[in-house]
Amino acid sequence: MSTDSIFAKDLRRLPVLENSPLFLMTVLTRLHRNLVHGKLREHADVTLEMLLGMHIIFENQPIKQQSLANYLMYDRSTAKRTVDNMVKRGWVKTMKDDNNQKTKLLALTESGEEIKKVCSEVVFETRTEFMDCLTEEENKELTRLCTKALLAHHK
Structure with missing residues (x-):
């Protein structure tokens, strides 16, 4: 690594962190999320996770809430909280499955589709700017290396 450090100037270098790809990916992801959330707030009270959920719902609607949780790799309570927040904002509607009354199905509302469209453009532009430092x-x-590592550990 160069003499530049990923840490603030007043912190000493820690090779145990600087040489850890997983730590670096975590920090990079956190920086990107913070940047995206700041830009999204200008358009709607939406998080990146909600927006990802809206994309999944849109592509699979109506979708079971548990299937959404599986896509996002969330536990049941985190998925429920995310869905509840999207329902509260009027972006997602819920309905019962005719085959199983205990199963909650999800679909986007017109408002949800509009938020998804506008905010997806913001995320795309932000990601492009953020990753512009790479060819x-x-x-x-x-992407290939991340996919390779994920597939090697996929259950």
Whole structure:
């Protein structure tokens, strides 16, 4: 690594962290989330997780709440909280499954589809700016390597 450090100037270098790809990915993800959330707040009271949920719902509607949780790799209570927040904002509607009354199905409302559209553009632009420090080939390689590691540990 160069003499530049990922840490604030008043903190000493810690190679145990600087040489850890998983730590670096966590920090990079956190920085990106904070940047995206700041830009999203200008348009709606939406989080990146809600927006990802809206994309999944849109592509699979009506979708079981548990299926949404599985896509997002959330536990049941986290998925419920996310869905409840989207329902409260009028972006998602719930309905009972005719085959199983205990199963909650989800679909986007017109308002949800509009928020998804507008905010997805913001996220795309922000991600493009954020990752602009890498070439197109480097971005593809990063995606390939992350996918490879994820598939190696996929249950």
